[in-house]
Amino acid sequence: MRIMELLTDDPQPPGEAVAGPGPGVAPAPASRLRTLLAAALGPLVTGYAAVATVLALVALTAGRTAFSGTGVLLAAGPGWLAAHQVRLDIGGHPLGMLPLLPTLGVVTLAVRTASGAARRLGCRSFGEAVPVLITITGAHAVFGLVIALCAQGSPVTANPLTAFVVPGLLAAAASAAGITRSCGLPDAVADRLDPLALRGLRAGAMSLAVLVACGAAVFTVATGLSWATVSGTYEPGFGTSSGLFLLSMLYLPNAVTAALSFVTGPGFSIGPLAVGMFGYRGGAVPAVPLLGGLPEHHAAWWPALLVLPAAAGALAGWSLRKVDPDPAQRIRTVAVAGAVVALGCVVLGTLSGGRLGDGPFDPVSVPVGVASIVAFCWIVIPGSFVAFFAGEHEPPAPPPEALEDNEAFEDADDIDPEEAAEAVEELEASEEDEELAAKDAEFEAEADAEPAEVTPEDGALSRESAPGEDGAVTGGTETCGDVEPDETDR
Incomplete structure (x- = not known):
């Protein structure tokens, strides 16, 4: 019992999970090497094993075929390239329309691998996790090149340069997303990225997801309404039916992307068949359940x-x-979201189509340029209208006189009612003090003025203007200057 306690004893305090060294703690060189090696080989081995498993299931369920483990392992190499969107040549016929579902799987695997490796290495910034990015990218590029070189001379071949570049670019994008998830954006990007632009990026990702969901809903409804046609495409036999079902599942994201292009307006084409919102041109289509809902x-x-x-x-x-309270800034943010949606439509449309041999169904394409422009307009025009009228609007700027008289009220959002009342009282008191001071100044000026001297000539009354007994003014030039002071006092 004591041995079991020692073996199961947890050195960590209760409630704390065992984790890596943590941000900023550098692991030992040997541990760092093991982490980078696992990040390089983990996605390759897992992806190759997944492709081999699918091919083995197809070979086991298919009728009139002999299962060969060596053949499955050899065929898994071109399958791995197809999962990384590397165009293949099958007997001299190009195959560029590759399934998107395996591509989404390998991208997700690379994202999780890069994120976990960055955490285990204790990376605090994107720059510290650059070795993880280089390791995963280089491993995918070299592995693709090795597969392409080994496949030379076989029925299924690939261009070595394409096999080197495309998996490397795909792994680099996925690894960068995983590192950003763990360590944040690179410093060069974070320092120059506007917060409103970041909000626009998030809104654009959300809008792209909504458009993809709309395409998936239309595809599902169309397939459900045409279920009789869909079920008629399955052939008798479990092996053939399971193979058609697996093929339809692998190409399901391609069909959703085509439905997305149809919903937004431009549509898609399969060989001579062209389906658009405002136009239609008929043509033959492959007899697979995935295309049973085509009109x-x-x-x-x-x-x-x-x-x-x-x-x-x-x-x-x-x-x-x-x-933002400024409508112009809100519209600019909506434009950023529209640009993200347009870029997403370009990527999805490019990966969803391609050459399909040299037969009657070649090529399968989505008008990428038109679809991206139309998607941008669908986001920007209604989005700008709603953001402009549903958001706040800045109040009109007050006149300069009001700003000079009320400097204390520059920020109307931070005004306290009590402080506002005190400021108004102080303003009224200052105006009253100014009026009283002006009146005091007038009184002092009148008091300081010297009295006018009255001369005998100015102060004497002329007899000419002295009133008579009847109240009339009589003429005369005699003055009252000889009146005695005593009589005047009396």
Whole structure:
């Protein structure tokens, strides 16, 4: 019992989980090397094993085929390249339309690997985690090159340069996202990134997710309404049906992207078939369950679906209505969100289409340029309208006289009612003091003035103007200057 207690004793205090060295704590060189080696080989081994497992299931369930473990392992190499969006040549025929579901899987795996490695190494900033980025990127690029070189001369080949560059770029983007998740943005980006632009980036990611959800909803409804056609594409036999189902699942994100392009307006094309919101051109399509919901002709009610991207733009504007009191800044943030959506449509449209051999269904394409511009407009126009009218507006600027007389009220949001009342009383008291001081100055000026001297000539009354007994003024030039002082006093 004592041995079991020692083996199961937790050296950590209760309530604390065992973790890595933590941010800022450098691990030992041997531990650092093991972490980088695991980050380099982990996604490669896991991805290769996943592709080999899928191929083994297909080989086991397919009819009239002999299972070979060596053949599965050899075929898993080109499958790994296809999962990383490397174009293949099958018997001299190009295959550029590759499934997106495995690509999403390998990207997620690289993101989680880079994030975990950065945490275990105790990286505090993006710069400290650069070795993780270089290790994962270099491992994917070299592994792709090795597979392409080993496949030379086989029925399935790939361009070595493409096999080196494309997996490396994909791994670099995924690793950078994982490191940013753990350590934050690079200092060079964080110092120059406007907070409003960051809000726009987040709103753009949300809007892109909403548009993808709209495309998925339309695709699901169309497939459900055409279930009879979808079920008719399955052939008898478990192996063939399971293979068609697996193929449809692998290409499901491609179909959702095509539905997204249809919902926003431009549409998509499969060989001669072209499906758009305002146009339709018929043509043959592959007999797979994934394409069972494709329409056979144009419908007049299709433009009603444009309310979905308009609602996505309005939602983006509503989410950004409080980012800034200035309407112009809100509209600028909505424009950033629209740019993110446009870039996302370019990436998804580019990866979803491609060459499909040299047959009647080649190529499968989404009009990337038109789709990105239209998606940008669907976000910016309704979003700007909602952000402008649903948000706050700055009050008009007061006249200069009001600013001079009320310097204490420059910031109206921070005014305390009691302080405002005291300021008003002080202002009224100062005006009264100014009026009293002006009046005192007038009185002092009158008091300090010298009295005018009265001369005998000015102060004597002429007899000419002396009033008579009847009250009339009589003439005369005699004055009253000879009146005695005593009589005057009396």
